[in-house]
Amino acid sequence: MIVLCLALCFSGFGSLCLGVDRHHEQVYGHKPAPLRRQLLRLLGWLLLASAAVPAIFALGTSIGLALWASVLSLAAFAQITLLSYRPNLVPALSIGAPPLALFLHLI
Amino acid sequence: MARTHSSENAFRYRLTIAARTLLAVLGGYGFAALCCASLALALPLPKPQAVLAATQLSFALYCALAIWAFSAKSVRRAWCVATLLCAIPAAHLLMRSANV
Amino acid sequence: MKPLAFRQANAWLHTWTGLLLGWLLYAIFLTGTLSFFQEEISYWMKPELHTAGPRDDSARLALAQLEKHAPDAAQWNVSLPGPRNAALQIQWFEPGERIGKGGGQRLTLDTSSGEPVQVRETRGGSFLYRFHFELYAMPREVARWIVGIATMLMLVAIVSGVITHKKIFKDFFTFRPAKGQRSWLDAHNVTAVLALPFHFMITYSGLLLLMFMLMPWGVESAYQGDRQAFFSEAGGRGGGGRGAPIDAPRQPVKPAQMTDLAPLLAHAQQRWPQGIASLSISAPNTERAVVELRQRGGDSLLERGNGERLRFNGVTGAAMNAPKATPTPAASAVYNVFTSLHLIRFAGPPLRWMFFLSGLLGTAMIATGLVLWVVKRLPERKKLSGTPFGHRLVEMLNVGCIAGLPVAIAAYFWANRLLPAGLEQRADWEIRCFFIAWALCLLHPLLRSHKRAWLEQTSFAALLFGGLPFFALLQPSSSLITTVSQGHWLLAGMDLALLASAALLALATWHIARHQAMPSKLRLTRKVTQEAAA
Numbered sequence: 001m002i003v004l005c006l007a008l009c010f011s012g013f014g015s016l017c018l019g020v021d022r023h024h025e026q027v028y029g030h031k032p033a034p035l036r037r038q039l040l041r042l043l044g045w046l047l048l049a050s051a052a053v054p055a056i057f058a059l060g061t062s063i064g065l066a067l068w069a070s071v072l073s074l075a076a077f078a079q080i081t082l083l084s085y086r087p088n089l090v091p092a093l094s095i096g097a098p099p100l101a102l103f104l105h106l107i
Numbered sequence: 108m109a110r111t112h113s114s115e116n117a118f119r120y121r122l123t124i125a126a127r128t129l130l131a132v133l134g135g136y137g138f139a140a141l142c143c144a145s146l147a148l149a150l151p152l153p154k155p156q157a158v159l160a161a162t163q164l165s166f167a168l169y170c171a172l173a174i175w176a177f178s179a180k181s182v183r184r185a186w187c188v189a190t191l192l193c194a195i196p197a198a199h200l201l202m203r204s205a206n207v
Numbered sequence: 208m209k210p211l212a213f214r215q216a217n218a219w220l221h222t223w224t225g226l227l228l229g230w231l232l233y234a235i236f237l238t239g240t241l242s243f244f245q246e247e248i249s250y251w252m253k254p255e256l257h258t259a260g261p262r263d264d265s266a267r268l269a270l271a272q273l274e275k276h277a278p279d280a281a282q283w284n285v286s287l288p289g290p291r292n293a294a295l296q297i298q299w300f301e302p303g304e305r306i307g308k309g310g311g312q313r314l315t316l317d318t319s320s321g322e323p324v325q326v327r328e329t330r331g332g333s334f335l336y337r338f339h340f341e342l343y344a345m346p347r348e349v350a351r352w353i354v355g356i357a358t359m360l361m362l363v364a365i366v367s368g369v370i371t372h373k374k375i376f377k378d379f380f381t382f383r384p385a386k387g388q389r390s391w392l393d394a395h396n397v398t399a400v401l402a403l404p405f406h407f408m409i410t411y412s413g414l415l416l417l418m419f420m421l422m423p424w425g426v427e428s429a430y431q432g433d434r435q436a437f438f439s440e441a442g443g444r445g446g447g448g449r450g451a452p453i454d455a456p457r458q459p460v461k462p463a464q465m466t467d468l469a470p471l472l473a474h475a476q477q478r479w480p481q482g483i484a485s486l487s488i489s490a491p492n493t494e495r496a497v498v499e500l501r502q503r504g505g506d507s508l509l510e511r512g513n514g515e516r517l518r519f520n521g522v523t524g525a526a527m528n529a530p531k532a533t534p535t536p537a538a539s540a541v542y543n544v545f546t547s548l549h550l551i552r553f554a555g556p557p558l559r560w561m562f563f564l565s566g567l568l569g570t571a572m573i574a575t576g577l578v579l580w581v582v583k584r585l586p587e588r589k590k591l592s593g594t595p596f597g598h599r600l601v602e603m604l605n606v607g608c609i610a611g612l613p614v615a616i617a618a619y620f621w622a623n624r625l626l627p628a629g630l631e632q633r634a635d636w637e638i639r640c641f642f643i644a645w646a647l648c649l650l651h652p653l654l655r656s657h658k659r660a661w662l663e664q665t666s667f668a669a670l671l672f673g674g675l676p677f678f679a680l681l682q683p684s685s686s687l688i689t690t691v692s693q694g695h696w697l698l699a700g701m702d703l704a705l706l707a708s709a710a711l712l713a714l715a716t717w718h719i720a721r722h723q724a725m726p727s728k729l730r731l732t733r734k735v736t737q738e739a740a741a
Contacts, residue, residue, distance in 0.1 A: 080380050159538035
């Protein structure tokens with residue numbers, strides 16, 4: 001559950017990151033179209049919010065929210081490190097993380 | 108001539124910094140303490156809850172005043188506004204002690 | 208003086224509140240972050256306990272020892288081994304003794320045999336914890352005031368930092384490595400913003416934990432200074448919480464056979480996901496015996512993260528109703544949530560590691576800020592003939608604290624390993640080693656150029672940290688290979704953390720070694736200008 005929370009946060013930050021003009025350019029070589037940028041940002045926020053759900057489910061409301069808040073920092077840190085040293089991996093890993101976490105959770 | 112002028116400016120600069128710092132440190136704490144004491148009596152909550160709420164809030168008030176001390180456009184304005192703000196809880200406490 | 212714009216004024220305020228107390232705040236943050244694992248560190252620092260393996264019936268062994276040592280005690284306490292501390296500890300209070308946190312008699316038991324074991328005297332992780340808010344070698348109140356004032360300034364630094372940071376959302380993901388001052392600013396911004404809710408929470412909750420000392424004026428005005436009255440009306444420190452403490456019976460009572468505790472323990476184990484933390488028996492071996500089991504961890508921050516307590520009649524084994532938990536009022540709830548988040552007594556290992564990493568980010572935030580202050584002023588310094596005293600002082604304190612404190616901590620751990628177990632005042636000597644090492648690190652930069660000082664201290668720290676797990680190889684039961692293969696994660700985790708710290712410090716050393724000071728063209732220009740002026 002915690003891994004799922006982490007994966008969703010990671011994904012969410014990846015999406016938000018690509019929604020910033022400068023970083024989109026870093027990864028794809030061009031600035032995003034306005035609609036694409038809006039969608040990336042919306043998706044990012046939705047993913048971040050949804051990450052609270054597995055945390056609350058596993059640990060109860062108050063402690064779950066505390067976990068979610070600290071996982072947010074960790075996930076953001078991971079994305080920033082990735083972006084600084086291997087920007088090309090950001091989209092792939094951001095898309096792949098939640099399904100992988102879900103898979104790990106189900107087995 | 109130029110040297111005296113700039114050293115005078117430097118002295119004035121240091122004075123304003125000192126004035127703002129004094130306000131932030133003493134005034135900030137004083138304001139927070141006054142509000143803490145005043146709100147503990149004024150808040151419409153059961154007594155222990157009012158004390159808890161007032162004490163917990165006081166640090167935010169201290170922080171706000173410290174930021175104000177340095178952000179105000181002039182030192183005079185900083186001190187004047189801070190004094191006015193402190194007067195409110197001070198007056199309340201004085202009235203309370205006069206009644207009791 | 209021309210009035211500064213709002214952002215600029217706050218930038219100035221941020222720089223000065225940050226600089227003046229940055230070194231103290233760094234120490235507070237680093238020791239505080241380590242304190243999240245104080246129990247684990249304490250256990251690691253008692254190698255006598257590492258050889259024993261855990262047993263399912265440790266409670267039974269403990270009770271047998273209590274029966275042997277104190278059959279007529281007023282209260283028995285047993286601290287059961289858990290994921291944070293694999294030690295089994297018993298404590299008892301004789302009739303008439305005041306029952307409190309300290310006091311009573313204690314024994315640590317070997318978990319496999321149940322026999323008392325002689326453990327080396329050490330303050331363990333709690334030295335770091337106490338240092339975090341009470342420093343050392345000064346009256347408690349003085350230290351708490353110093354830490355309290357530093358925390359109040361930290362709050363101002365955080366708020367002014369947020370006000371100053373113009374592009375807080377736009378620059379959220381920005382980190383540009385290897386670009387000198389730009390990189391340091393990015394690093395400072397990233398470490399600050401990433402965990403901003405944590406930094407704000409930990410600072411404000413730190414203030415709340417000290418608030419009755421720092422801001423007693425509410426109690427003064429509402430209760431005319433009668434703190435006892437306030438605390439009893441508020442219901443404990445912050446109000447709320449479950450269960451009343453067990454009272455010791457006063458009149459002599461008839462002895463009675465106690466019920467078998469095994470089914471009670473089994474019931475509790477099933478009920479609580481993290482297991483039983485401790486068990487207490489008041490008036491054992493009498494008709495008034497009451498057994499209280501405490502949950503490990505907690506369910507809700509509103510209740511201060513305290514776990515549930517189950518009480519049973521000691522003779523019949525019947526469950527006793529816990530006093531009805533009243534809903535926590537709002538102001539108390541706020542206090543409980545904030546303080547629980549600071550102390551994280553409720554947290555299991557995964558959440559604890561998360562908070563630890565956030566704490567490290569905060570420590571990095573302070574460190575990068577201090578370094579940034581120096582780096583930012585390098586260009587203007589090149590124009591002067593020498594380094595101003597203030598700048599030199601900041602440089603030396605930076606090295607002595609940012610690199611020096613890790614050296615001191617490693618020295619503390621090494622002292623724990625190397626000092627003879629029977630040494631008089633052993634715990635004090637370990638702490639002396641910590642301070643001697645730190646003092647040397649603060650003086651060392653006096654004798655060295657800035658870059659050399661950094662290099663020597665970070666590489667030394669890396670060696671010290673890395674050496675500890677290797678030293679453990681000398682004791683086969685404690686070595687990393689053994690602990691990992693046996694799944695003894697309490698010890699393995701510590702050794703891995705030491706290795707990771709060593710790796711980080713080694714990486715830092717490598718970066719510093721590679722660092723190019725100033726482009727030679729500028730150096731040449733300066734030399735020409737100096738010669739022309741002469």
